[in-house]
Amino acid sequence: xxxxxxxxxxxxxxxxxxxxxxxxxxxxxxxxxxxxxxxxxxxxxxxxxxxxxxxxxxxxxxxxxxxxxxxxxxxxxxxxxxxxxxxxxxxxxxxxxxxxxxxxxxxxxxxxxxxxxxxxxxxxxxxxxxxxxxxxxxxxxxxxxxxxxxxxxxxxxxxxxxxxxxxxxxxxxxxxxxxxxxxxxxxxxxxxxxxxxxxxxxxxxxxxxxxxxxxxxxxxxxxxxxxxxxxxxxxxxxxxxxxxxxxxxxxxxxxxxxxxxxxxxxxxxxxxxxxxxxxxxxxxxxxxxxxxxxxxxxxxxxxxxxxxxxxxxxxxxxxxxxxxxxxxxxxxxxxxxxxxxxxxxxxxxxxxxxxxxxxxxxxxxxxxxxxxxxxxxxxxxxxxxxxxxxxxxxxxxxxxxxxxxxxxxxxxxxxxxxxxxxxxxxxxxxxxxxxxxxxxxxxxxxxxxxxxxxxxxxxxxxxxxxxxxxxxxxxxxxxxxxxxxxxxxxxxxxxxxxxxxxxxxxxxxxxxxxxxxxxxxxxxxxxxxxxxxxxxxxxxxxxxxxxxxxxxxxxxxxxxxxxxxxxxxxxxxxxxxxxxxxxxxxxxxxxxx
Numbered sequence: 363x364x365x366x367x368x369x370x371x372x373x374x375x376x377x378x379x380x381x382x383x384x385x386x387x388x389x390x391x392x393x394x395x396x397x398x399x400x401x402x403x404x405x406x407x408x409x410x411x412x413x414x415x416x417x418x419x420x421x422x423x424x425x426x427x428x429x430x431x432x433x434x435x436x437x438x439x440x441x442x443x444x445x446x447x448x449x450x451x452x453x454x455x456x457x458x459x460x461x462x463x464x465x466x467x468x469x470x471x472x473x474x475x476x477x478x479x480x481x482x483x484x485x486x487x488x489x490x491x492x493x494x495x496x497x498x499x500x501x502x503x504x505x506x507x508x509x510x511x512x513x514x515x516x517x518x519x520x521x522x523x524x525x526x527x528x529x530x531x532x533x534x535x536x537x538x539x540x541x542x543x544x545x546x547x548x549x550x551x552x553x554x555x556x557x558x559x560x561x562x563x564x565x566x567x568x569x570x571x572x573x574x575x576x577x578x579x580x581x582x583x584x585x586x587x588x589x590x591x592x593x594x595x596x597x598x599x600x601x602x603x604x605x606x607x608x609x610x611x612x613x614x615x616x617x618x619x620x621x622x623x624x625x626x627x628x629x630x631x632x633x634x635x636x637x638x639x640x641x642x643x644x645x646x647x648x649x650x651x652x653x654x655x656x657x658x659x660x661x662x663x664x665x666x667x668x669x670x671x672x673x674x675x676x677x678x679x680x681x682x683x684x685x686x687x688x689x690x691x692x693x694x695x696x697x698x699x700x701x702x703x704x705x706x707x708x709x710x711x712x713x714x715x716x717x718x719x720x721x722x723x724x725x726x727x728x729x730x731x732x733x734x735x736x737x738x739x740x741x742x743x744x745x746x747x748x749x750x751x752x753x754x755x756x757x758x759x760x761x762x763x764x765x766x767x768x769x770x771x772x773x774x775x776x777x778x779x780x781x782x783x784x785x786x787x788x789x790x791x792x793x794x795x796x797x798x799x800x801x802x803x804x805x806x807x808x809x810x811x812x813x814x815x816x817x818x819x820x821x822x823x824x825x826x827x828x829x830x831x832x833x834x835x836x837x838x839x840x841x842x843x844x845x846x847x848x849x850x851x852x853x854x855x856x857x858x859x860x861x862x863x864x865x866x867x868x869x870x871x872x873x874x875x876x877x878x879x880x881x882x883x884x885x886x887x888x889x890x891x892x893x894x895x896x897x898x899x900x901x902x903x904x905x906x907x908x909x910x911x912x913x914x915x916x917x918x919x920x921x922x923x924x925x926x927x928x929x930x931x932x933x934x935x936x937x938x939x940x941x942x943x944x945x946x947x948x949x950x951x952x953x954x955x
Contacts, residue, residue: 371456372436373505373603377467379431381474381639382601382752383412386428417751417759417795419788424795426756434750435603437506455545458552459504466497470638473589477642477726486694488720492556495582498636498646501606502581503574504548512544523625523822524573527829531571547574556582558716572833585634585646586653588691590737593728598640598758602741603748609634610740611648612683615779618818624780625818632684635737640754642726643737647691651682655693655706685736685772690729694722735765736773742766743774746781746788760799767793767805775807782812 372379386409412431417424469490476484486494502508514520517529520540528540537543550569556562563583566575592598611632617624632651636644650670655662670682698712698720708714742763745751753759766773767789777786786807793805815821 369456370433370436374435374501374601374606375463375467376431377463377470378638379414379435379601379752380412381642382754383414383431385409386411386413386430414752415754415756415759417753418749419745419751419791420749423798424791429750434752435601437509455504455548458549459500462493462497462500462552465493469494473638473644473724474642477589477591481726483723483725485721485723487718488558488716488722489556489718491587491694491722492582494587496551496554496556498606498634498644499578499581500548500551501636503551503578505607506603507607508544512540514540524826524829526826527573528571543571547571551578558718558720560716573829581634581646584650585648586693587724588645588647588689588693588727589638589724590643590645590689590691590727590729590733591641592734593730596758596761597731597734598754598762599637599643599734600640600738600741600759600762601637601752602745603750604744605635605637605741608740608744610684610686615812616815616818616821617812619814619816621818623818624782624812625822626779632682633686633689635741645686645689645691645737647689651684651687653693659706686733689733691727692725694724696723697721735762735769738762739766739769739773742792743785746784760796763792763796764801764803767796768803770806771808776810777807778810778812782809 413428414431414434416427416429416434418427469486472484472486511522512520516539517525517532520528522528528543532538532540532543535543535546537546547570550566554562554566560583563579566578569575570578609629609631611630613626613629615624615626630648630650632648634646636646638644649666652666652670698709699706700709701707742751743766751759753762766775775785775789777789779785786809789805789807793801796803
């Protein structure tokens, strides 16, 4: 039963929304002083109240409007615990987040004040930086997408791709509903002490649903923050419902040949975004993108180079597919390193340990119109499931929409995947809105067929097996590998180990992705040519060693992810037969079973 005292809770905190706001002025006010006497106003729309300019995506057609800061980017009783009815319990999560908001707002205020004062940079302590990173993750994790993911009364209603893993976690922890898991994870993350020695990374893996725990660690440890500002007054950053929950980077989908079901296949998160104001955008940039600082630390450079090779392969590792690769940003400098003979080095007396009082200098990076528009384009491209787009200046916003609808699909408008119909309808609706303003151009988009695979559900289950294996190995618990364990024994016979497993399966997944992409790229080509291409690719895979260093562990990604299968009977011949023969036997056993 719901609480009788409803409360409006924001996905995006009001202190950030106010950066996009202006004071409301009565349209009926008269005189030079624009005084308003005797006029009735809507609640929260009195003269001086903060309001936000926005495009409403829930109206047909879309329309420009204004809304009070207190009633936009949120919903009623978002954290209400259905099982509990007291107001105290109802406020449990929101109260914790409210206290975090107060702390985070001070940091954001430091950023905006430094920018408004014309300073080129500002300093933050390690504790402040960590709090900011945690807060940005929570903006994502407590947002509308995760509300939809977890807000269920029973485990059977949860339908995400990791449902079996969540069911196991609920059973082990005694949770009755996915909602309980969400509340638990939120509380653990909000109360997590992020010590300088990073012991928190082990603690969170023990307490939080494993996939989400690893996601939080990746969010904090494998990207860096940079603050961008448009170099011209003619550009501004927009704000959308899910602005804190989208990324830029390669993203692909597949379609089941039998059922027609479409699903996400592979993606790489290279940039994330956190709008601060129309003039400030905090960008989280993946460490996969090379940075000049790597040259000063050979070990870090080697690790990052290997990571790029695993993710992108040999061909793309030196040419990462990101439309923002040339974004002119750098990592923050700090107070414990200095330049010595043109290279970065630790200051005298400083060791490799970190301290909570370490300080970081964040610069404001001016970015050209092209980069501002690309970032806005990414937000617009992902706004097809949103209710609202907020902006600073109407003229600038309409110019942004004009550019987005007519640009040659660099920032999006690729109509494919499970949401293809929604994406296409959204582009058309934006074009319809623009025509209502006198716009006379034609919108541009690309419709791309989704690559066909034999069994989408099989791919999903194989990913689950891999995640179970990862969690079991991290916990040093081979029994925890479950059904994966027998397959892992075969993997060890080929020379693999827990240390090589992650790299080998990354390689295997990329082999499958390459097969899918070649099929997608050759759509429309004569079928005999496509069959020949598939044969040539498989032939190349056959020539790979069963284990190439720490690379591919199998001749087929489908074989590698099927940790237990008919091909296992041929593994015992490894060492007695030529590797190519073993590869052939394993491959044909797997596809004819």
